[in-house]
Amino acid sequence: WTGLEVKKQTNMFAIDLFFMKMVLQLCMSNLSKVFASLSEKVWIWIGVRSLRGSTARKTERDSCKGNIQTPIPTSVNYHFTRVCNYKCGFCFHTAKTSFVLPIEEAKKGLRLLKQSGMEKINFSGGEPFLHERGEFLGQLVQFCKQDLQLPSVSIVSNGSMIREKWFQRYGEYLDILAISCDSFNEETNSLIGRRQGKKSHLENIYKVQNWCKEYKVAFKINSVINTFNVGEDMRDCIRELNPVRWKVFQCLIIEGENAGENALREAEKFVISDQQFQDFLDRHSDMECLVPESNQKMRDSYLILDEYMRFLDCTGGRKDPSKSILDVGVENAIMFSGFDEKMFIKRGGKYTWSKADMKLEW
Numbered sequence: 001w002t003g004l005e006v007k008k009q010t011n012m013f014a015i016d017l018f019f020m021k022m023v024l025q026l027c028m029s030n031l032s033k034v035f036a037s038l039s040e041k042v043w044i045w046i047g048v049r050s051l052r053g054s055t056a057r058k059t060e061r062d063s064c065k066g067n068i069q070t071p072i073p074t075s076v077n078y079h080f081t082r083v084c085n086y087k088c089g090f091c092f093h094t095a096k097t098s099f100v101l102p103i104e105e106a107k108k109g110l111r112l113l114k115q116s117g118m119e120k121i122n123f124s125g126g127e128p129f130l131h132e133r134g135e136f137l138g139q140l141v142q143f144c145k146q147d148l149q150l151p152s153v154s155i156v157s158n159g160s161m162i163r164e165k166w167f168q169r170y171g172e173y174l175d176i177l178a179i180s181c182d183s184f185n186e187e188t189n190s191l192i193g194r195r196q197g198k199k200s201h202l203e204n205i206y207k208v209q210n211w212c213k214e215y216k217v218a219f220k221i222n223s224v225i226n227t228f229n230v231g232e233d234m235r236d237c238i239r240e241l242n243p244v245r246w247k248v249f250q251c252l253i254i255e256g257e258n259a260g261e262n263a264l265r266e267a268e269k270f271v272i273s274d275q276q277f278q279d280f281l282d283r284h285s286d287m288e289c290l291v292p293e294s295n296q297k298m299r300d301s302y303l304i305l306d307e308y309m310r311f312l313d314c315t316g317g318r319k320d321p322s323k324s325i326l327d328v329g330v331e332n333a334i335m336f337s338g339f340d341e342k343m344f345i346k347r348g349g350k351y352t353w354s355k356a357d358m359k360l361e362w
């Protein structure tokens with residue numbers, strides 16, 4: 001090679017070296033970025049795992065101390081519809097929507113609740129026998145007893161839409177049927193709004209009580225004590241109907257449902273004082289089946305699920321909804337339920353609720 005050729009080759013070699021160095025630097029910088037992001041992910045993963053571990057250990061520890069943080073949904077009231085054929089003036093679950101979940105979604109939610117510890121489900125409304133003429137309700141009752149094997153399945157109804165055919169198909173899967181009855185005087189029922197047109201509310205009650213006997217379902221009565229019935233003596237009629245439980249509630253005001261601007265009812269004129277409620281209880285003190293529930297006991301001691309399967313928190317005197325258990329799971333939603341587990345136990349929320357355990361004469 002001549003001197004000129006040697007110089008040319010050396011220059012080319014230097015250029016090649018420069019490019020190689022550039023490529024190498026580029027690779028190194030990309031590699032370090034990849035490593036940085038990887039290590040960040042690993043740290044996050046380790047952090048989340050240890051956080052989860054400590055939360056689980058904390059819950060375990062709290063449970064051991066009897067200080068459970070997440071309430072267990074032992075007994076749940078699922079108001080799957082708000083629609084009703086009655087117009088009770090104090091109703092605190094009014095027809096603000098006509099929505100009802102598709103049955104498969106409802107079953108999915110009920111299965112989630114069972115996995116979280118549910119033992120008792122109560123179907124309520126609105127009037128639960130209205131939707132699909134009671135078929136929707138019947139299928140859920142059967143699902144809860146047969147598939148989920150729940151110890152207790154119950155319904156609260158006004159009794160006006162129940163047919164004997166329903167008992168023939170679904171009676172065996174139902175533990176308790178509670179019928180709402182506030183008065184044994186038809187005129188008082190009319191004043192309250194507890195009837196549809198000219199149909200007799202009381203006739204329905206006696207009919208349903210007979211079917212309960214025939215199809216082996218425990219019969220219960222729920223009464224709301226208010227201005228119009230507070231002076232009544234119901235002892236004879238209650239004895240005659242012989243319910244396993246007679247729940248006696250003090251009329252309750254819930255903002256947005258039966259009081260306030262956007263409410264569909266004005267229940268103020270139905271409200272009675274604590275003393276009036278106590279006088280009613282005293283008059284009926286010899287009724288063994290009577291289970292009293294004052295406003296204080298009632299407000300936070302129920303786990304209420306609305307038509308979207310959202311827990312309703314009544315602690316603020318309103319019904320503030322959580323997110324749906326179908327979207328965030330039971331444990332996340334129940335934290336926003338306002339549920340007072342201690343009050344639930346105190347008000348006797350846990351009782352013999354499976355008909356298999358009741359010593360009933362059918």
Ligand code: SF4
Nearest residue numbers: 084086088091126158
């Ligand atoms: S029967 Fe029940 S759901 Fe229907 S209007 Fe009366 S209180 Fe409300």
